[in-house]
Amino acid sequence: MSFSLKKDKQGVVVVGVDGQLIVGNRQELKQKVLDTLESGGRKFVIDFTKTGYIDSSGLGVLVSLSKKIREQGGDLRLCGLNEDLQTLFELTKLDTLFAIARTPEEALAAF
């Protein structure tokens, strides 16, 4: 299982990405988040603490989800990026597009 979804007491949906977020599994993530958005979820945290690597398709799906969540008046935050993943976001300038917290706790506290 690549992705886990949990809802905290405040209704924030925390999505854990286990292993990698790449072209072969990005649709699964997208569908899970969109299904939750459709059923009323508005606050999302994607946790990369257990993620080894993300390719450009994975980055693209995050951009797309961020837009769709914002369109519904929601908010998406990312957290748990290791040093390499953080560098990837900085190189692609996507660090300017996303709210990125160090840990899931910090991401949840920011809502």
Added chain:
Amino acid sequence: MTQPQPPQPPQPLHVRRRATGGDTELSLDVPSDLDYVGRAVELIADQLPGGPLSPRRIRFNFRTAFAEALANAIAYGNHRDPGRVVHVRVEVAHDAVRVHVTDEGNGFDPKGVPDPTLPERLEREDGRGLFVLKSLMDQVAFNEKGNSVCLTLRAG
């Protein structure tokens, strides 16, 4: 009445290994289906001889760039045509690892790809593949036809 066909089991992937002198060469043919990308990357990364690259560079730079090149070859080179394969050859020398990814398509012009970090392109879902490749590799070189890329990671 035609019975629905059960889903086809994924085709097994076989890594061929050749050692010459102190160097090792791994090769693999990957079907033109994006579902194979993750498995192919793990298979090669797991069999990569230790030596030139640190575990961190294998975990991140190698895996990300290889996944990127493979996905490009399957999607844009072979257009996911089940009759075509992507040929992968990995040369492991003492000073560098070189990954050759070759598709059976007509090639493309890497110079025609716009910078995905421009403000007007930042919110686009696609178009970051080549940029990510170049950012994570020490060298990225295409053949003249544009259907084969050589990714180089120097030792370290």
